Amino acid sequence: MNEFAKRIQRLQDRLQEKRIDGCMITQNVDIYYFTGSMQTGYLFVPSAGEALFFVRRSVVRAQGEAAVRVEPLGSFRSFGDRLAEVYRALFEDAASSSRRLRLAAEFDVLPVQQLQRLEAVLPGAEWVDGSMIIRELRMIKSAAELACIREAARVIDLAFEDAVQTLRPGTTELELMSRIELFIRRQGHLGIMRMRGYNQEVITGMVGAGEAAAIPTYFDGPAGGQGLSAASPQSAGRRPIQPNEPILIDIGCCIEGYVIDQTRTAVIGNLPDDLVRAYDTSEQIIRSIEGRLQPGVVCEQLYMHSLQMAHEAELSEHFMGYGDDQVKFLGHGIGLEIDELPVLAKGFSYPLQPGMVIAIEPKFTFPGRGVVGIENSYVITENGFEKLTVTREGLIRL
């Protein structure tokens, strides 16, 4: 059984457990995960039997890419009748037991209009949210997925070393970011890191120095950044980088669809003692978390442990953002998207499992002065973890 067939089989197992008759997958990334193609259309996965990818555009290209059977979507108006015909047993089984067909869709990303269109062509169906099922399946990575993430880790390491080597007083954040982006783009970076969250955007991460890095923003991460304008209010701005201030380089790239996410802190000259101490605390936290990274450990506990360590270092107020703008997590899953499961945060009771890939990012924010911290990405293994990030650690003194 090929990898895509296995993924679909696992989805079908979950659908059966939850007594859902089928799942209608529409989001580009989810379609890619289950088919190997990112053409537009509707991937219908019945609770049992063959999945079919009804493609709007491009049918020819989907036929060459997809691991599941491709059918031209044709007229959307007749899509409901078409499904009822192809999946007759499924539809008849529901009808014969006088119940509505129960179908799942990705309610976390599916726009309301799109659901209404589906409801119109399948008027007898009851729609339920299938997004957690899909996100939980995607949480565990295969060997092929890990290979892509390792390649992204290799590329971002080269880009990082290239970038810091040319960093001088007066280099602007945007110049530094542009150089990183050029490097990774030439290596095959997609140009963005895909995010699932509504209204969230990340181009290549966040490069920020001194007070600019500590400016809060809408972005759901511990460091905000000045950005270019109110129309792009995060990450790198046009401020020249100064000596003796922390330079936060929180970057990633997307290679073959898979992202990596890492952070290093650099300085031209020296940092004040209290910021060095905060940086050292971030490394102590990540080392202590590493000691707990093994199957069975509960995600929430890792977050609580980091809060405790920040508290003991008397840095609670600065941990993962400052004051009202603190974010309430220590790390997040990565894969095809930058905001995958699991999240290391309160309320996430997932036990760690082999194949989970998690970016862990203890950081400390000092308003008016900057952000320091570290972030590595890890895969959980049978016995513990493997660090995927290959970039050298420690405060990078330039």
Place this chain on the structure above:
Amino acid sequence: MNEFAKRIQRLQDRLQEKRIDGCMITQNVDIYYFTGSMQTGYLFVPSAGEALFFVRRSVVRAQGEAAVRVEPLGSFRSFGDRLAEVYRALFEDAASSSRRLRLAAEFDVLPVQQLQRLEAVLPGAEWVDGSMIIRELRMIKSAAELACIREAARVIDLAFEDAVQTLRPGTTELELMSRIELFIRRQGHLGIMRMRGYNQEVITGMVGAGEAAAIPTYFDGPAGGQGLSAASPQSAGRRPIQPNEPILIDIGCCIEGYVIDQTRTAVIGNLPDDLVRAYDTSEQIIRSIEGRLQPGVVCEQLYMHSLQMAHEAELSEHFMGYGDDQVKFLGHGIGLEIDELPVLAKGFSYPLQPGMVIAIEPKFTFPGRGVVGIENSYVITENGFEKLTVTREGLIRL
């Protein structure tokens, strides 16, 4: 009255016309359009009275950016009670006439989960689709918006001239694209061009040459492109550009939130006669369309006119893509997003109005050989049009 107050006033006029009590705006771009800030939260615009921006994150930053009053969102659970308290007259008016409060949201982009959350905190309300109201308001640009688009046009022209000057046989599409991206990024390009369409992504447009440019893809545009992999199946790939094949350079940038979109066709050496003729036809079409660009002309008629011209040139099969992969439009509105109204396509009966900004892109696709064409962006004026694109026209021979 400032620009943002005028925008909100126009929205309120439309809400009153449609007997909608208020509009809950949640999408980052729409929030920016009405407030000048892109922080996350809920912008509530009642059909009459003061709009309020309930901000989740960052409140401090929103207070500094937004032209409307900002309130911390606080607990989402009590958001419904909060609204009922602040907009007591509105809620009581609905209650006293025994009708449900009628609220609009952006159903074209709002994920189902987000609507369900709103329904849960405002259980008495009836939700309707307000996306066309907002998209139609945004269709007409102000002087300030036009200034941003003109700046983007200036930047992309410089990037284009810089890029073609270094183009040599063997330069890959990705190298050419990376160079353009570096140039525009350093000038303040956001890094992507925002798109409203579900599953649609555009980083910096489409650079493709020869057969690679003619490969169809999911992207809703006339040229597809090979892309980097099945996980990024459009635009530039790694193929070296050859002499005597068409090089399609369909690019844009996003400056202060506003995009420009333009296409030029280049060649190292010479093109075969039939492709030169097709290119010339694209220029003839755009000249003929320019002759019709004035207030009152119906969008759909411009598209039908271009179909007619392609037919007369015996190039119908190649127009705007090839065969089954043809797209059914000639142009599209641009502004904060690359896929705005109006669309020059069948079924779009909007008459042109001063302030509309439209990218018009007649192109011809030859499978196995390439894509040729031209694209300019225009603003409709009182008497006709102004061309916003400043890049030199004609087939660019290198």
